[in-house]
Amino acid sequence: MVETSRALAPTTKVFVETIVNSVCTVVNAPAVLHEPTFDANCWAPVKDCLDSGWVSSVGSYVDGFEQRLSAFTGVPQAIAVVNGTAALHLAYRIVGVKAGDEVIVPSLTFVATANAVAYLGAIPHFVDCEPSSIGIDANAMRQYLSDISEIRQGRLFNCVTGRRIAAVVVTHVFGHSPDLNAILSVCNEFNLPLIEDAAGAIGSFYKGQHAGTVGHVGVLSFNGNKVITTGGGGALLTRDPHLAARAKHLSTTAKIPHKWEYCHDEIGYNYRLPNLNAALGCAQLDTLDDLLLRKRSLANAYVAAFTNIEGVGVLTEPSDSQSNYWLNALVLAPQKATERDAVLAGLNDAGVMSRPIWHPLNALPVFSHCPSMQTPVAKDLYNRVINVPSSPSLAKLCP
Numbered sequence: 326m327v328e329t330s331r332a333l334a335p336t337t338k339v340f341v342e343t344i345v346n347s348v349c350t351v352v353n354a355p356a357v358l359h360e361p362t363f364d365a366n367c368w369a370p371v372k373d374c375l376d377s378g379w380v381s382s383v384g385s386y387v388d389g390f391e392q393r394l395s396a397f398t399g400v401p402q403a404i405a406v407v408n409g410t411a412a413l414h415l416a417y418r419i420v421g422v423k424a425g426d427e428v429i430v431p432s433l434t435f436v437a438t439a440n441a442v443a444y445l446g447a448i449p450h451f452v453d454c455e456p457s458s459i460g461i462d463a464n465a466m467r468q469y470l471s472d473i474s475e476i477r478q479g480r481l482f483n484c485v486t487g488r489r490i491a492a493v494v495v496t497h498v499f500g501h502s503p504d505l506n507a508i509l510s511v512c513n514e515f516n517l518p519l520i521e522d523a524a525g526a527i528g529s530f531y532k533g534q535h536a537g538t539v540g541h542v543g544v545l546s547f548n549g550n551k552v553i554t555t556g557g558g559g560a561l562l563t564r565d566p567h568l569a570a571r572a573k574h575l576s577t578t579a580k581i582p583h584k585w586e587y588c589h590d591e592i593g594y595n596y597r598l599p600n601l602n603a604a605l606g607c608a609q610l611d612t613l614d615d616l617l618l619r620k621r622s623l624a625n626a627y628v629a630a631f632t633n634i635e636g637v638g639v640l641t642e643p644s645d646s647q648s649n650y651w652l653n654a655l656v657l658a659p660q661k662a663t664e665r666d667a668v669l670a671g672l673n674d675a676g677v678m679s680r681p682i683w684h685p686l687n688a689l690p691v692f693s694h695c696p697s698m699q700t701p702v703a704k705d706l707y708n709r710v711i712n713v714p715s716s717p718s719l720a721k722l723c724p
C-alpha cells in the first residue's frame with residue numbers, strides 16, 4: 326500500500342473514484358479480467374474422450390471441432406492447432422514468409438503476432454493504428470508503403486532495408502474488426518497477402534463475414550482468457566483449399582499419410598490440437614451463442630454506466646464490425662492520459678482487475694531494431710486505453 330497511498334491531486338482523486346464507482350455499478354468486486362465459463366455440459370465429452378483412450382492428436386473430437394468451427398465461421402475448412410501463436414506461425418509460413426522477409430505488423434497487438442514472424446527468421450515491420458477500431462490505419466499504411474517500398478517483378482521491396490515485404494497481418498483488437506476492405510485494397514495495390522490475427526475474435530463479424538475469413542488466412546485462439554477455451558488451442562481459417570492442406574500437413578510433422586511408413590517431405594511441426602482439448606472445445610461451442618449475448622449485454626452495461634462521465638468513454642464496435650466484445654475497454658480523454666496509472670491503481674486496489682492495452686511493440690527493446698513507421702496514434706492510445714473485467718459470467722441479463 327505504501328506506493329499507491331501517495332497523495333493524489335484532488336481532481337485526480339475524484340476522477341479515479343468516479344471511474345471505480347462506475348465500474349462497480351456494472352460488476353461486483355472482486356472481478357478478474359476474463360475467466361472461462363464452464364457449465365455442466367463440459368464434462369460428458371471430456372469423460373467420453375478419456376474413456377475412449379484417444380486423448381492425443383488423432384480422434385473424432387478434433388474432426389468434429391474443426392467441422393463446427395468451419396460451419397460457424399463460414400469457411401470450407403478450419404485446422405485446429407495447439408494455440409493461437411502456433412496458428413500464426415503456420416499462417417505466415419503457408420503464405421510464403423521466409424527468413425529475411427519483412428511482415429507488416431500493427432504496433433498495438435499482442436506480442437505473439439510479432440513473435441511468430443520472428444520464429445521464421447523474418448522481421449516485423451510496424452505500422453500505426455487508427456482510434457475507432459485500434460486496428461491498422463489503411464490510409465497511413467498506403468502512404469507509408471508508397472514512400473518506402475517499390476514493386477519489382479511483382480514482389481514488394483523495402484527500399485530502405487532492401488528486404489522483401491512478404492505479408493500484412495491485422496489484429497481484431499478486443500474483438501473489434503479493423504476496416505478490412507480498406508486494408509485489403511492496400512494489400513492488393515502492393516501485392517501482399519493479408520493474415521488476420523482474430524485470436525480474440527471468435528463470434529466477431531466484419532460486414533457479416535466472420536473475423537479471420539476476409540484475408541487469405543485467419544487465426545483464432547482458444548486460450549483460457551478468450552471467449553471460449555480448449556485450455557490451450559487455436560485454429561487457422563482459410564477459403565483456399567491449397568493453403569488449408571498446407572497448414573494441416575505442416576501441423577502434423579509434414580507426414581505423408583500412410584498406413585505404416587514414417588515419410589515426411591519437409592520440416593513440419595507437432596502443432597495438432599489434442600483430442601482431449603477438442604472435446605472441451607465442442608462443449609464450449611455449444612454455449613458460444615449464449616456467451617456472445619452475455620458479452621454484448623455486459624458491454625452495453627459499461628456504455629450505460631459511462632454515458633455521462635466526463636473525461637472517459639467506452640470503446641464500442643466500429644460501424645462495420647459486430648464485435649464479440651472480448652475485452653471491454655475504457656478510453657480516457659487526451660487530457661486525462663496522465664491519470665492512467667492512478668486509474669489503474671484505483672481499480673486494481675478496489676479488486677477490479679484492470680490493465681492497460683498492450684505496450685506498443687515497436688517500443689519494446691526486443692523489437693527496437695525492427696523497421697517502423699512513426700506510430701503516434703498507437704503511442705497515444707497506449708496511454709489512454711484500459712481493459713476492465715469482461716467475463717461473460719459478469720453480465721446481469723434481464724429476465
Ligand SMILES: *Cc1c(COP(=O)(O)O)cnc(C)c1O
Nearest residue numbers: 408409410435437524525546548
Ligand atoms: C491470445 C492472443 C494471441 C495468442 O494466442 P495463444 O493461443 O495464447 O497462443 C495472439 N494474438 C492475439 C491478438 C491474442 O489476443
